[in-house]
Amino acid sequence: MNKRYLPVIAAIMIAVTCTAFLPAFAQLPTYVYSAPTLSITTIPQGDQDRNTGVVWFSNTEANYQAGLAGVPDMIGTGVPSLLTQFKVLVSYNGVPVVPTSWSCQVLEKDKVNPIKNRQFTQENLYTQMVDMSSSWICKFRFATVGVYVLDLYYVGPGTPVAIADYVLVVDATYAVGRSTVYGTDLQDVCAIGWPVPTTPAYIITKPDGTLHYIYADVLTGYSSCGTLALQEQNELGVPIAWS
Numbered sequence: 001m002n003k004r005y006l007p008v009i010a011a012i013m014i015a016v017t018c019t020a021f022l023p024a025f026a027q028l029p030t031y032v033y034s035a036p037t038l039s040i041t042t043i044p045q046g047d048q049d050r051n052t053g054v055v056w057f058s059n060t061e062a063n064y065q066a067g068l069a070g071v072p073d074m075i076g077t078g079v080p081s082l083l084t085q086f087k088v089l090v091s092y093n094g095v096p097v098v099p100t101s102w103s104c105q106v107l108e109k110d111k112v113n114p115i116k117n118r119q120f121t122q123e124n125l126y127t128q129m130v131d132m133s134s135s136w137i138c139k140f141r142f143a144t145v146g147v148y149v150l151d152l153y154y155v156g157p158g159t160p161v162a163i164a165d166y167v168l169v170v171d172a173t174y175a176v177g178r179s180t181v182y183g184t185d186l187q188d189v190c191a192i193g194w195p196v197p198t199t200p201a202y203i204i205t206k207p208d209g210t211l212h213y214i215y216a217d218v219l220t221g222y223s224s225c226g227t228l229a230l231q232e233q234n235e236l237g238v239p240i241a242w243s
Helices: 003-020 061-070 225-235
Strands: 038-044 052-056 083-092 101-113 126-131 136-144 147-154 164-176 179-192 202-205 211-214
Touching: 038 164, 038 179, 052 083, 083 164, 083 179, 101 136, 101 147, 101 225, 164 225, 179 225
Parallel strands: 052 179
Antiparallel strands: 038 083, 083 147, 101 126, 101 164, 136 147, 164 179, 202 211
C-alpha cells in the first residue's frame, strides 16, 4: 500500500469510530421551522359572564309586539340596544401589528326540523347556517398598534325570525413583503327580542335624547342565547322551520 494514503485512511477510521459512540440524536442536526402566524384575539363585551355579544330589539315583549303591529319591518318600539362591542388584538408572530385589511361575516344559527333526508332516526332537529352579514355593520376603532375595539351594529329588520344565535367571524390580512398572511377568529352574538328582566338596573339619557337601559343580566335564568331565542320565537308564534 502506498504510504501516502495511510494518514487519510487513519483519519477516516477515527471519524467512523467516534461517530459510532455518539448518541443517535447527536448525529444529525435538528431544525425547527416556525411558520408566520397572524393571530386575532376577540373578547366580547356585551355579556362578559357568558362571553357573548348581545343586542335586543325592544325593552319589553309588549313594546316589541307594539312595534310589530305598527311597522312590521322595523325595530320594535321601546328602548332597543343594537350595538355590541368586542376588544380585538392583532399580532404577527407575537408582535402587535396594523392589519392590511379587515372583514366581518355574521352567520345565523337556525333550528330546522328535517322532514326528509334524515341522516339517522333520532335527528329531529339540526342546525342550519344562514349568512346574515347584510344585516350587520362592523366598525374597527383604532386604539394603538394591534389594539382595536370592534363596534358591531345590527341594522336589519327586527322581525321575529331575526331573533337568533349568531356566529361572528373576524378576518384580517397582513402583508409581509410580497406575501400575505391571514388570521381568523370567531365569537358568539346573541340577538333577542327583549331582555329577560322587565326593569333595567339603570337608565342613561344619551346626548341625542334617547335612552340607554343597563341590565345586570340580560339573559337571566337561561343557559344560552339559543334557548332564549327559541322561546321568544315560540311566544311570537314563529314555528320551527322544516326541510
